[in-house]
Amino acid sequence: IRFLLTEKGLKDESIAYIGEMLFLYLRAIRMLGVEEWRYAEMAAIRRQQFRFADMADAYDLSQAAAEGKQQEQQQQQRVLQQQLQQQLREQLAAAASVGTTTLQQRCPSGSSSSSSSSLSPFACLLSPFAAAGFAAAGFAAASAAALQYYPVKEVLAGPSNLYLFNKELIVSLIDHYLGPHNLRLFLLHKQQGRGGPLVEPRYQIRYSREPLGAPLLARWGALFSLSKGPLLAALQQHGLSLPGPNPYLLPLLQQQPVEQQQQQQQNPHPTRLLFPPGHLCNPSGHLGGPSHRRPLGAPQEPLGAPHGGSLGAPLEGAPGEPLGAPGEATAAEASEGPLGALGETLWGPRGGAPGGSSGAPRGAAGGPQ
Incomplete structure (x- = not known):
């Protein structure tokens, strides 16, 4: 388990506090977190990583x-x-x-x-x-040998799979190997290590080695041996909790039904999103909306003064509706005109549209943009 420390984290009291939180959380895992559904989630994550692994x-x-x-x-x-x-x-x-x-x-x-x-x-x-x-090369040779002992589908994915859930074994590993009695603490710091009496033989790095204090180990050991009641109180006091179920694992990654795949093959083009009137993403209130209908690709008036009026004047045929008022959008409107004319709805043609239309550039002869 590795922690990245700041300068304040290098102090003895900070290291003691980090150890307290670590062993308190390990105790929470041992008492509350060794559950079969968590093991199943870990197995699902490993299968997902193997299935969607990038090619090197x-x-x-x-x-x-x-x-x-x-x-x-x-x-x-x-x-x-x-x-x-x-x-x-x-x-x-x-x-x-x-x-x-x-x-x-x-x-x-x-x-x-x-x-x-x-x-x-x-x-x-x-x-x-x-x-x-x-x-890579060793894996190919070893996989060929493993075919004599394991099913074909398990040879490649074997290292990424978790199999039987054994709560007693997991609890035993936490009790015997992850407690303060079995801790070896390494503190890596350039300044503090310069004055150490010992020298590493290969790279000539100076370091020091000393046993952990008995009072510190006693504090950590007390947290590592809490019963369920005091453990829940300590977790609440320090704002710690175990994660809940992950809703984003397999349901979104499972293979789609055959009917949905066939429907996507029949309709290769994406469906246009429809927004209600008044929505920010509803483009029908711009020029070409229901208040000022024109075919896509047709010449467009300058944005500054529609119909020769002042900037921001209402459009003809729609009294009281300001420029850019939201309107209704339908799927039929998106199918009018060629695909290249879609950009002309908002910005207008620049020097002639592909369909042969022409118009003044945006902001010309009608006021500022």
Whole structure:
């Protein structure tokens, strides 16, 4: 868990407060948040990320392949070493039980061809899901090996999936691994680390190391062990709460029904939005609206003085209705005239419309724009 601190956050009291909020929230997760529906939401998010993941470019893909292949080889070597050590311990125990002294002949210290061949399928079984997230070339080879052990549809998406919900296991992990008793705190700061007595051997960085204070650990431990009643009161006091259900996960991303897909194929053009009279987005109150009807693409009078009147005078045939008054818009109006004349409704033709109409530029001979 990482926190980005300001200068004020580097103080001891700020670090103590951050720890209090952290362990209070972890306690809330342990007591209130380990629920099956939250686990299902996490699984849905992982499936969504896998389904809509971006394709990596060639450079990133080759770099990930090189790094992933090296990490996969190192992992396979570690697996082989662990299995050989386990076999050695078992044979040592068997030799001690029967009192034999022929252990060296039966179990050489190096890895023989028979032992490595018997262990390689197990190594291939463990490696694919560990390498799938970051390796490209290694992922292809590991996926081919994983096809012997897993269904085809699970091989590619396996690392992104969450499977069975086990509340006891999750609670046990929080209790045994995320408490203050198992905490290691790193404080990274250029100024405070310069005077440290210890030196990192590779990069020659000075640092210091000291145990956390017992009173501080006691404060954090008390929050990490609250019962349900005091926990709810503490959460309310500090304004903390667990998130509710996410309504934007799968319903909007599920595949559309066949009937809706067929309807979209039959009507490829978008449907025009219709706004009620008086709405800001209703364009019918401009020139060409119901108060001053004209075909789309027809010559347009200057915006400054319609029908030779003063600026802002009412239009003829519509007494009392000012310029730009909202009116009604229908779908039939949008279908009149060519598509290129749509822009002329608001701005007017500039130097001649594509349909052959011509008119004065906006703001000419009728007053300022």
